[in-house]
Amino acid sequence: MRKRIIIFGATGSIGTQTLEIIDKNKDKFELIGVASKGNVDKLKAIAEKFKVPYVALFDNKPFSLSYNAKTFYGKEGLEQLANLDSDLVIMSISGIEAVYPLKISIERGANIAIATKEIVVACGDLIKKWLKKSKSKLIPIDSEHSALFQLINSFRKKNIEKIILTASGGPFWNKSREEMEKTKLEEVLKHPTWKMGYKTTIDSANLVNKGLEVIEAHFFFNFDYNSIKVMIHPQSIVHGMIELVDGSIIAQMAYPDMRIPIQYALFYPQRPKIKWSPFDLKNQKLEFYDVDYDKFPALQLAYEVGKKGGVYPAIFAISDEVLVELFIKGIINFKDIVSFIKYALESWKEFKEIENLEQIEYIKNWIKNLIKQKVGYNL
Numbered sequence: 001m002r003k004r005i006i007i008f009g010a011t012g013s014i015g016t017q018t019l020e021i022i023d024k025n026k027d028k029f030e031l032i033g034v035a036s037k038g039n040v041d042k043l044k045a046i047a048e049k050f051k052v053p054y055v056a057l058f059d060n061k062p063f064s065l066s067y068n069a070k071t072f073y074g075k076e077g078l079e080q081l082a083n084l085d086s087d088l089v090i091m092s093i094s095g096i097e098a099v100y101p102l103k104i105s106i107e108r109g110a111n112i113a114i115a116t117k118e119i120v121v122a123c124g125d126l127i128k129k130w131l132k133k134s135k136s137k138l139i140p141i142d143s144e145h146s147a148l149f150q151l152i153n154s155f156r157k158k159n160i161e162k163i164i165l166t167a168s169g170g171p172f173w174n175k176s177r178e179e180m181e182k183t184k185l186e187e188v189l190k191h192p193t194w195k196m197g198y199k200t201t202i203d204s205a206n207l208v209n210k211g212l213e214v215i216e217a218h219f220f221f222n223f224d225y226n227s228i229k230v231m232i233h234p235q236s237i238v239h240g241m242i243e244l245v246d247g248s249i250i251a252q253m254a255y256p257d258m259r260i261p262i263q264y265a266l267f268y269p270q271r272p273k274i275k276w277s278p279f280d281l282k283n284q285k286l287e288f289y290d291v292d293y294d295k296f297p298a299l300q301l302a303y304e305v306g307k308k309g310g311v312y313p314a315i316f317a318i319s320d321e322v323l324v325e326l327f328i329k330g331i332i333n334f335k336d337i338v339s340f341i342k343y344a345l346e347s348w349k350e351f352k353e354i355e356n357l358e359q360i361e362y363i364k365n366w367i368k369n370l371i372k373q374k375v376g377y378n379l
Protein backbone atom coordinates (compact mmCIF):
# COMPACT_ATOMS: atom_id res chain seq x y z
CA MET A 1 0.00 0.00 0.00
CA ARG A 2 1.32 3.42 -0.94
CA LYS A 3 1.28 6.18 1.71
CA ARG A 4 -1.34 8.75 0.74
CA ILE A 5 0.13 12.24 1.14
CA ILE A 6 -1.34 15.74 1.33
CA ILE A 7 1.06 18.70 1.11
CA PHE A 8 0.12 22.13 2.44
CA GLY A 9 2.58 24.64 0.99
CA ALA A 10 3.40 22.42 -2.03
CA THR A 11 4.83 25.29 -4.10
CA GLY A 12 7.38 26.45 -1.49
CA SER A 13 10.91 25.38 -0.68
CA ILE A 14 9.92 22.50 1.62
CA GLY A 15 6.98 21.56 -0.62
CA THR A 16 9.17 21.39 -3.73
CA GLN A 17 11.76 19.20 -2.02
CA THR A 18 9.01 16.93 -0.69
CA LEU A 19 7.71 16.53 -4.24
CA GLU A 20 11.19 15.63 -5.46
CA ILE A 21 11.32 12.75 -2.96
CA ILE A 22 7.79 11.60 -3.81
CA ASP A 23 8.63 11.74 -7.51
CA LYS A 24 11.59 9.40 -6.98
CA ASN A 25 9.49 7.02 -4.87
CA LYS A 26 6.22 6.75 -6.76
CA ASP A 27 5.87 3.13 -5.68
CA LYS A 28 5.84 4.25 -2.01
CA PHE A 29 3.79 7.45 -2.08
CA GLU A 30 0.58 8.64 -3.67
CA LEU A 31 0.02 12.39 -3.75
CA ILE A 32 -3.69 12.90 -3.10
CA GLY A 33 -3.79 16.60 -2.18
CA VAL A 34 -1.80 19.80 -2.64
CA ALA A 35 -2.40 23.34 -1.43
CA SER A 36 -0.73 26.70 -1.82
CA LYS A 37 -1.57 30.38 -1.37
CA GLY A 38 -1.63 32.24 -4.66
CA ASN A 39 0.92 30.75 -7.03
CA VAL A 40 -1.68 29.22 -9.36
CA ASP A 41 0.73 28.43 -12.19
CA LYS A 42 3.10 26.45 -10.00
CA LEU A 43 0.26 24.69 -8.18
CA LYS A 44 -1.34 23.76 -11.50
CA ALA A 45 1.95 22.43 -12.84
CA ILE A 46 2.36 20.22 -9.75
CA ALA A 47 -1.23 19.01 -9.98
CA GLU A 48 -0.85 18.19 -13.69
CA LYS A 49 2.48 16.40 -13.22
CA PHE A 50 1.27 14.17 -10.38
CA LYS A 51 -2.41 14.07 -11.46
CA VAL A 52 -3.37 15.12 -7.94
CA PRO A 53 -7.09 14.49 -7.34
CA TYR A 54 -7.64 17.29 -4.78
CA VAL A 55 -6.13 20.75 -5.19
CA ALA A 56 -6.64 23.78 -2.93
CA LEU A 57 -5.71 27.43 -3.36
CA PHE A 58 -5.96 29.84 -0.42
CA ASP A 59 -6.61 32.82 -2.68
CA ASN A 60 -9.97 32.87 -4.37
CA LYS A 61 -8.71 32.61 -7.97
CA PRO A 62 -10.63 29.84 -9.75
CA PHE A 63 -8.63 27.67 -12.17
CA SER A 64 -9.18 24.52 -14.17
CA LEU A 65 -7.10 21.41 -14.79
CA SER A 66 -6.83 19.19 -17.86
CA TYR A 67 -7.88 16.04 -15.96
CA ASN A 68 -10.69 15.23 -13.54
CA ALA A 69 -9.79 16.86 -10.19
CA LYS A 70 -11.65 18.55 -7.36
CA THR A 71 -10.57 22.12 -6.65
CA PHE A 72 -11.11 24.04 -3.41
CA TYR A 73 -10.62 27.72 -2.58
CA GLY A 74 -10.05 29.98 0.39
CA LYS A 75 -9.53 29.16 4.02
CA GLU A 76 -12.51 26.78 3.90
CA GLY A 77 -11.00 25.08 0.87
CA LEU A 78 -7.85 24.31 2.81
CA GLU A 79 -9.96 22.92 5.64
CA GLN A 80 -11.85 20.70 3.16
CA LEU A 81 -8.52 19.38 1.91
CA ALA A 82 -7.41 18.73 5.49
CA ASN A 83 -10.57 16.71 6.06
CA LEU A 84 -9.71 14.16 3.36
CA ASP A 85 -8.50 10.77 4.45
CA SER A 86 -4.70 10.43 4.07
CA ASP A 87 -1.81 8.63 5.76
CA LEU A 88 0.48 11.62 6.16
CA VAL A 89 0.06 15.39 6.00
CA ILE A 90 3.07 17.55 5.20
CA MET A 91 2.55 20.95 6.80
CA SER A 92 4.81 23.48 5.13
CA ILE A 93 2.71 26.61 4.83
CA SER A 94 4.93 29.55 5.79
CA GLY A 95 3.01 31.10 8.67
CA ILE A 96 0.27 31.17 11.22
CA GLU A 97 -2.56 30.52 8.74
CA ALA A 98 -1.38 26.89 8.76
CA VAL A 99 -3.02 26.34 12.12
CA TYR A 100 -6.50 25.92 10.58
CA PRO A 101 -5.75 22.93 8.35
CA LEU A 102 -3.48 21.61 11.10
CA LYS A 103 -6.37 21.58 13.59
CA ILE A 104 -8.62 19.67 11.17
CA SER A 105 -5.82 17.22 10.38
CA ILE A 106 -5.32 16.54 14.09
CA GLU A 107 -9.05 16.19 14.69
CA ARG A 108 -9.32 13.53 12.02
CA GLY A 109 -6.33 11.68 13.52
CA ALA A 110 -3.79 12.19 10.70
CA ASN A 111 -0.07 11.79 11.16
CA ILE A 112 1.57 15.10 10.38
CA ALA A 113 5.12 15.94 9.35
CA ILE A 114 5.45 19.54 10.37
CA ALA A 115 7.85 22.17 9.08
CA THR A 116 5.79 25.23 10.06
CA LYS A 117 7.45 26.21 13.32
CA GLU A 118 5.40 29.43 13.64
CA ILE A 119 2.23 27.51 14.55
CA VAL A 120 3.99 25.26 17.02
CA VAL A 121 5.34 28.37 18.76
CA ALA A 122 2.18 30.48 18.62
CA CYS A 123 -0.38 27.74 19.26
CA GLY A 124 1.64 25.10 21.11
CA ASP A 125 -0.74 24.86 24.09
CA LEU A 126 -3.76 24.52 21.82
CA ILE A 127 -2.06 21.91 19.64
CA LYS A 128 -1.21 19.84 22.74
CA LYS A 129 -4.85 20.03 23.82
CA TRP A 130 -6.07 18.85 20.39
CA LEU A 131 -3.47 16.06 20.30
CA LYS A 132 -4.71 14.68 23.63
CA LYS A 133 -8.07 13.92 22.03
CA SER A 134 -6.59 12.46 18.84
CA LYS A 135 -4.45 9.56 17.62
CA SER A 136 -2.41 12.00 15.49
CA LYS A 137 1.36 11.93 15.76
CA LEU A 138 3.60 14.87 14.85
CA ILE A 139 7.01 14.35 13.23
CA PRO A 140 9.32 17.39 13.03
CA ILE A 141 10.80 18.36 9.66
CA ASP A 142 12.86 21.34 10.85
CA SER A 143 16.47 20.12 10.49
CA GLU A 144 17.50 20.61 14.14
CA HIS A 145 14.33 19.02 15.47
CA SER A 146 14.54 16.12 13.07
CA ALA A 147 18.10 15.55 14.35
CA LEU A 148 16.97 15.78 17.98
CA PHE A 149 13.95 13.54 17.32
CA GLN A 150 16.28 10.86 15.97
CA LEU A 151 18.77 11.25 18.83
CA ILE A 152 16.32 11.51 21.72
CA ASN A 153 14.45 8.41 20.58
CA SER A 154 17.69 6.42 20.82
CA PHE A 155 18.34 7.19 24.51
CA ARG A 156 16.46 7.12 27.79
CA LYS A 157 15.24 10.61 28.62
CA LYS A 158 16.66 10.42 32.15
CA ASN A 159 20.13 10.00 30.62
CA ILE A 160 19.88 13.19 28.57
CA GLU A 161 20.98 16.32 30.38
CA LYS A 162 20.81 18.88 27.58
CA ILE A 163 19.65 19.20 24.02
CA ILE A 164 21.72 21.42 21.75
CA LEU A 165 20.50 23.14 18.60
CA THR A 166 23.03 24.51 16.17
CA ALA A 167 22.68 27.89 14.43
CA SER A 168 24.59 28.87 11.32
CA GLY A 169 24.72 32.43 12.68
CA GLY A 170 23.33 33.72 9.39
CA PRO A 171 25.06 36.25 7.13
CA PHE A 172 26.00 38.63 9.99
CA TRP A 173 27.50 36.29 12.53
CA ASN A 174 31.06 37.45 11.76
CA LYS A 175 30.14 41.00 10.73
CA SER A 176 29.92 43.99 13.06
CA ARG A 177 26.70 44.92 14.78
CA GLU A 178 26.69 48.25 12.90
CA GLU A 179 26.94 46.47 9.55
CA MET A 180 24.11 44.16 10.55
CA GLU A 181 21.86 47.00 11.68
CA LYS A 182 22.40 49.03 8.49
CA THR A 183 21.81 46.09 6.18
CA LYS A 184 19.40 45.86 3.26
CA LEU A 185 17.08 43.00 2.20
CA GLU A 186 19.51 41.77 -0.43
CA GLU A 187 22.24 41.14 2.18
CA VAL A 188 19.80 39.59 4.65
CA LEU A 189 18.76 37.06 2.02
CA LYS A 190 22.32 35.75 1.58
CA HIS A 191 22.09 32.78 3.91
CA PRO A 192 25.53 31.18 4.24
CA THR A 193 24.47 27.52 4.16
CA TRP A 194 20.75 26.88 3.45
CA LYS A 195 18.48 27.74 0.54
CA MET A 196 15.04 28.45 1.98
CA GLY A 197 11.96 30.63 1.57
CA TYR A 198 12.19 34.37 2.38
CA LYS A 199 10.59 34.25 5.83
CA THR A 200 12.96 31.66 7.34
CA THR A 201 15.97 33.18 5.60
CA ILE A 202 15.23 36.59 7.14
CA ASP A 203 14.50 35.00 10.53
CA SER A 204 17.87 33.23 10.41
CA ALA A 205 19.74 36.51 9.98
CA ASN A 206 18.70 38.01 13.34
CA LEU A 207 18.41 34.61 15.07
CA VAL A 208 14.65 34.99 15.47
CA ASN A 209 14.59 31.62 13.69
CA LYS A 210 16.73 30.08 16.42
CA GLY A 211 14.47 31.67 19.03
CA LEU A 212 11.43 30.10 17.40
CA GLU A 213 13.32 26.81 17.27
CA VAL A 214 14.15 26.87 21.00
CA ILE A 215 10.42 27.15 21.74
CA GLU A 216 9.70 24.53 19.06
CA ALA A 217 12.19 22.19 20.78
CA HIS A 218 10.47 22.74 24.12
CA PHE A 219 7.14 21.86 22.45
CA PHE A 220 8.39 18.66 20.79
CA PHE A 221 10.70 17.29 23.46
CA ASN A 222 9.43 18.82 26.68
CA PHE A 223 12.87 19.75 28.04
CA ASP A 224 13.11 22.63 30.49
CA TYR A 225 14.40 25.83 28.83
CA ASN A 226 17.56 25.68 30.96
CA SER A 227 18.35 22.33 29.30
CA ILE A 228 17.96 23.66 25.75
CA LYS A 229 21.17 25.19 24.44
CA VAL A 230 22.11 26.92 21.18
CA MET A 231 25.63 26.84 19.69
CA ILE A 232 26.77 28.77 16.64
CA HIS A 233 28.05 26.28 14.07
CA PRO A 234 28.80 28.13 10.82
CA GLN A 235 29.11 24.97 8.69
CA SER A 236 25.54 23.69 9.38
CA ILE A 237 26.73 20.10 9.33
CA VAL A 238 25.88 19.15 12.88
CA HIS A 239 22.14 19.83 13.18
CA GLY A 240 21.41 18.75 16.71
CA MET A 241 23.21 17.23 19.67
CA ILE A 242 22.31 15.71 22.99
CA GLU A 243 24.53 15.89 26.02
CA LEU A 244 24.23 12.81 28.22
CA VAL A 245 24.58 12.70 32.00
CA ASP A 246 28.14 11.31 31.71
CA GLY A 247 29.19 14.29 29.57
CA SER A 248 29.18 12.44 26.24
CA ILE A 249 27.80 14.38 23.31
CA ILE A 250 25.96 12.60 20.50
CA ALA A 251 25.51 14.52 17.26
CA GLN A 252 23.55 14.06 14.03
CA MET A 253 25.51 15.21 10.97
CA ALA A 254 24.65 15.67 7.32
CA TYR A 255 25.21 18.31 4.67
CA PRO A 256 22.68 21.14 4.86
CA ASP A 257 20.11 19.54 2.58
CA MET A 258 16.46 19.59 3.70
CA ARG A 259 15.67 16.53 1.58
CA ILE A 260 17.35 14.47 4.31
CA PRO A 261 14.99 15.41 7.19
CA ILE A 262 11.99 15.56 4.81
CA GLN A 263 12.73 12.05 3.60
CA TYR A 264 13.13 10.87 7.20
CA ALA A 265 9.66 12.20 8.02
CA LEU A 266 8.06 10.83 4.85
CA PHE A 267 9.33 7.30 5.42
CA TYR A 268 9.10 7.30 9.23
CA PRO A 269 9.22 4.81 10.96
CA GLN A 270 11.10 3.16 8.08
CA ARG A 271 14.56 4.36 7.03
CA PRO A 272 15.16 4.04 3.28
CA LYS A 273 18.52 3.35 1.68
CA ILE A 274 18.42 6.60 -0.31
CA LYS A 275 21.32 9.05 0.05
CA TRP A 276 20.59 12.56 -1.24
CA SER A 277 23.93 14.12 -0.31
CA PRO A 278 26.33 11.40 0.84
CA PHE A 279 28.45 12.82 3.62
CA ASP A 280 32.21 12.84 3.28
CA LEU A 281 33.93 12.97 6.67
CA LYS A 282 37.28 13.94 5.15
CA ASN A 283 38.41 17.57 5.41
CA GLN A 284 35.35 18.68 7.31
CA LYS A 285 35.87 21.71 9.48
CA LEU A 286 33.47 21.75 12.40
CA GLU A 287 33.46 24.92 14.52
CA PHE A 288 31.27 25.73 17.50
CA TYR A 289 30.91 29.07 19.28
CA ASP A 290 28.76 30.60 21.97
CA VAL A 291 26.05 32.97 20.83
CA ASP A 292 26.68 36.70 21.31
CA TYR A 293 23.38 37.53 23.01
CA ASP A 294 24.09 41.30 22.93
CA LYS A 295 24.39 41.24 19.18
CA PHE A 296 21.43 38.86 18.77
CA PRO A 297 18.92 39.90 21.46
CA ALA A 298 16.12 37.95 19.72
CA LEU A 299 17.41 34.68 21.10
CA GLN A 300 17.41 35.91 24.71
CA LEU A 301 13.93 37.29 24.12
CA ALA A 302 12.74 33.91 22.86
CA TYR A 303 14.01 32.16 25.99
CA GLU A 304 12.18 34.74 28.10
CA VAL A 305 8.87 34.39 26.24
CA GLY A 306 9.22 30.61 26.19
CA LYS A 307 9.69 30.53 29.96
CA LYS A 308 6.73 32.88 30.50
CA GLY A 309 4.60 30.74 28.19
CA GLY A 310 0.89 31.45 27.61
CA VAL A 311 0.29 34.24 25.15
CA TYR A 312 3.91 35.46 24.91
CA PRO A 313 5.34 32.97 22.39
CA ALA A 314 2.33 33.78 20.19
CA ILE A 315 3.08 37.51 20.34
CA PHE A 316 6.73 36.76 19.51
CA ALA A 317 5.89 34.60 16.49
CA ILE A 318 2.97 36.61 15.12
CA SER A 319 4.62 40.02 15.46
CA ASP A 320 7.70 38.62 13.71
CA GLU A 321 5.54 37.38 10.82
CA VAL A 322 3.91 40.80 10.42
CA LEU A 323 7.24 42.64 10.73
CA VAL A 324 9.09 40.43 8.25
CA GLU A 325 6.43 41.27 5.69
CA LEU A 326 6.95 45.00 6.36
CA PHE A 327 10.71 44.58 6.06
CA ILE A 328 10.32 42.83 2.70
CA LYS A 329 8.10 45.70 1.52
CA GLY A 330 10.77 48.19 2.60
CA ILE A 331 8.54 49.83 5.24
CA ILE A 332 10.82 49.08 8.20
CA ASN A 333 14.56 48.45 8.66
CA PHE A 334 16.07 45.09 9.54
CA LYS A 335 16.89 46.10 13.11
CA ASP A 336 13.28 47.24 13.67
CA ILE A 337 12.06 43.64 13.45
CA VAL A 338 13.47 42.65 16.84
CA SER A 339 12.88 46.01 18.52
CA PHE A 340 9.21 46.00 17.43
CA ILE A 341 8.76 42.39 18.60
CA LYS A 342 10.06 43.57 21.98
CA TYR A 343 7.73 46.57 21.87
CA ALA A 344 4.71 44.34 21.12
CA LEU A 345 5.62 42.00 24.01
CA GLU A 346 5.94 44.95 26.40
CA SER A 347 2.69 46.53 25.22
CA TRP A 348 0.48 43.46 25.77
CA LYS A 349 -1.74 43.92 28.84
CA GLU A 350 -4.58 41.50 28.18
CA PHE A 351 -5.21 37.77 28.72
CA LYS A 352 -2.31 35.46 29.73
CA GLU A 353 -3.33 32.03 28.43
CA ILE A 354 -4.49 30.97 24.98
CA GLU A 355 -7.61 28.86 25.06
CA ASN A 356 -8.93 29.06 21.50
CA LEU A 357 -8.15 30.18 17.96
CA GLU A 358 -10.32 33.28 18.27
CA GLN A 359 -7.70 34.59 20.69
CA ILE A 360 -5.00 33.96 18.08
CA GLU A 361 -7.03 36.05 15.60
CA TYR A 362 -7.45 38.72 18.27
CA ILE A 363 -3.68 38.83 18.89
CA LYS A 364 -3.01 39.03 15.15
CA ASN A 365 -5.33 42.03 14.76
CA TRP A 366 -4.01 43.65 17.92
CA ILE A 367 -0.42 43.36 16.62
CA LYS A 368 -1.34 44.72 13.18
CA ASN A 369 -3.02 47.67 14.83
CA LEU A 370 -0.14 48.31 17.20
CA ILE A 371 2.41 48.22 14.39
CA LYS A 372 0.23 50.34 12.13
CA GLN A 373 0.23 53.04 14.82
CA LYS A 374 3.98 52.73 15.19
CA VAL A 375 4.98 52.83 11.51
CA GLY A 376 1.93 54.45 9.93
CA TYR A 377 1.41 51.68 7.38
CA ASN A 378 -1.93 49.95 6.90
CA LEU A 379 -1.38 46.20 6.90
Ligand SMILES: NC(=O)C1=CN([C@@H]2O[C@H](COP(=O)(O)OP(=O)(O)OC[C@H]3O[C@@H](n4cnc5c(N)ncnc54)[C@H](OP(=O)(O)O)[C@@H]3O)[C@@H](O)[C@H]2O)C=CC1
Binds near residue numbers: 014015035040093116
Ligand atom coordinates in the same frame (compact mmCIF):
# COMPACT_ATOMS: atom_id res chain seq x y z
N1 LIG B 1 12.79 26.08 3.73
C1 LIG B 1 13.40 25.41 4.67
O1 LIG B 1 14.48 24.87 4.45
C2 LIG B 1 12.78 25.28 6.02
C3 LIG B 1 11.51 25.75 6.29
N2 LIG B 1 10.95 25.55 7.51
C4 LIG B 1 9.59 26.05 7.76
O2 LIG B 1 8.73 25.52 6.77
C5 LIG B 1 7.72 26.46 6.43
C6 LIG B 1 7.76 26.68 4.92
O3 LIG B 1 8.98 27.27 4.62
P1 LIG B 1 9.46 27.45 3.09
O4 LIG B 1 9.11 26.26 2.32
O5 LIG B 1 10.86 27.93 3.18
O6 LIG B 1 8.54 28.68 2.65
P2 LIG B 1 8.28 29.23 1.17
O7 LIG B 1 8.09 30.68 1.31
O8 LIG B 1 9.29 28.72 0.22
O9 LIG B 1 6.88 28.55 0.79
C7 LIG B 1 5.71 28.82 1.51
C8 LIG B 1 4.61 27.94 1.04
O10 LIG B 1 3.44 28.18 1.83
C9 LIG B 1 2.36 28.53 0.96
N3 LIG B 1 1.46 29.39 1.71
C10 LIG B 1 1.72 30.54 2.34
N4 LIG B 1 0.62 31.03 2.93
C11 LIG B 1 -0.38 30.15 2.65
C12 LIG B 1 -1.76 30.08 2.93
N5 LIG B 1 -2.36 31.03 3.64
N6 LIG B 1 -2.46 29.03 2.48
C13 LIG B 1 -1.88 28.07 1.75
N7 LIG B 1 -0.57 28.07 1.44
C14 LIG B 1 0.16 29.10 1.88
C15 LIG B 1 3.02 29.18 -0.24
O11 LIG B 1 2.14 29.19 -1.36
P3 LIG B 1 2.39 30.18 -2.64
O12 LIG B 1 3.64 29.69 -3.30
O13 LIG B 1 1.20 29.96 -3.49
O14 LIG B 1 2.53 31.57 -2.09
C16 LIG B 1 4.19 28.21 -0.40
O15 LIG B 1 3.77 27.01 -0.96
C17 LIG B 1 8.02 27.72 7.25
O16 LIG B 1 7.20 27.74 8.38
C18 LIG B 1 9.48 27.55 7.66
O17 LIG B 1 9.77 28.13 8.90
C19 LIG B 1 11.60 24.90 8.52
C20 LIG B 1 12.87 24.44 8.31
C21 LIG B 1 13.55 24.59 7.05
Ligand SMILES: CC(=O)[C@@H](O)[C@H](O)COP(=O)(O)O
Binds near residue numbers: 194204258
Ligand atom coordinates in the same frame (compact mmCIF):
# COMPACT_ATOMS: atom_id res chain seq x y z
C1 LIG C 1 17.08 24.33 7.38
C2 LIG C 1 16.56 24.72 8.69
O1 LIG C 1 16.24 23.91 9.52
C3 LIG C 1 16.48 26.15 9.01
O2 LIG C 1 15.52 26.42 9.99
C4 LIG C 1 17.85 26.51 9.50
O3 LIG C 1 17.88 26.18 10.85
C5 LIG C 1 18.16 27.92 9.25
O4 LIG C 1 19.47 28.14 9.57
P1 LIG C 1 19.98 28.95 10.83
O5 LIG C 1 20.74 27.96 11.64
O6 LIG C 1 20.80 30.01 10.22
O7 LIG C 1 18.78 29.48 11.56
Ligand SMILES: [Mn+2]
Binds near residue numbers: 144213
Ligand atom coordinates in the same frame (compact mmCIF):
# COMPACT_ATOMS: atom_id res chain seq x y z
MN1 LIG D 1 15.89 24.85 11.45
